[in-house]
Amino acid sequence: MVKSKFAISVHILSLLSTGGEEWLSSDYIAGSMNANPALVRKELSALRAAGLVESKEGKSGGSRLRKPASQIRMSDVFQAVKEDHVFGFSPNLPNPDCAVGAGINDALDELFTEIDHTIYNRLKRMTLAAFTKQVINAQA
Numbered sequence: 187m188v189k190s191k192f193a194i195s196v197h198i199l200s201l202l203s204t205g206g207e208e209w210l211s212s213d214y215i216a217g218s219m220n221a222n223p224a225l226v227r228k229e230l231s232a233l234r235a236a237g238l239v240e241s242k243e244g245k246s247g248g249s250r251l252r253k254p255a256s257q258i259r260m261s262d263v264f265q266a267v268k269e270d271h272v273f274g275f276s277p278n279l280p281n282p283d284c285a286v287g288a289g290i291n292d293a294l295d296e297l298f299t300e301i302d303h304t305i306y307n308r309l310k311r312m313t314l315a316a317f318t319k320q321v322i323n324a325q326a
Contacts, residue, residue, distance in 0.1 A: 191229065191232075191267040192263065192264060192267050192268075194219070194221075194225070194229050195229055195232070195233060195263050195266065195267050196260070196263055196314075196317070197218070197219055198215055198219075198226065198229055198230065198233065198239075198249075199233065199238065199239070199251070199255075199258065199263060199314055200314065200317065200318040200321055201215055201218050202215075202239060202249060202250055202251050203251055203255035203314055203315060203318045204318065204322070205250060206250075207250060208248075208250065209241075209242060209246065209247055209248030209249065209250055210248045210249055210250065211247070211248045211249075212226040212227045212230065212248070212249070214248070215230075215249070229267075230249050232266055232267060233263075233266055234249075235266075236262070236265070236266035237252055238251065238252055238253075238258060238262060238263070238266060239251055239252055240252045251314075254315070255313065255314040255315035255318060256313050256314075256315040257313070258313060258314040258315075259309065259310050259312065259313055259314070260309035260310070260312045260313070260314065260317060261306050261307075261309040261310035263309070263314070264305065264306055264309050265306070268302070271295075271298035271299070271301070271302055272298065272301060272302055272305060273294075273298050273301065275291060275294060
């Protein structure tokens with residue numbers, strides 16, 4: 187589900203942005219999230235594929251941001267984790283002989299595409315650096 191993947195990825199990236207050039211282990215990241223390191227590694231894999239993080243193996247290994255947090259837009263994170271529309275379709279196929287069922291998925295697809303674009307455009311206006319600063323300042 188994109189909602190939880192986005193939250194998990196933002197948490198990971200925000201933590202990495204506070205680490206600078208330091209390599210943070212999946213165990214360390216998982217500790218911040220109260221999550222299993224395997225979940226962290228799975229999400230790190232997607233973030234690596236999107237070019238947002240880099241990782242190295244070994245005793246002194248871990249992950250870090252691939253570029254400065256000021257150059258990562260929250261929309262980049264959204265694109266990295268988004269598999270389909272933010273809202274999903276019903277698992278049941280609608281009845282094509284029904285006046286509503288015949289056209290519901292096409293109409294929803296159009297609406298969901300518009301919603302996705304709205305979310306993307308809003309997230310494009312914020313960098314990871316600005317978001318992380320907001321998180322840290324909220325604790326001060």
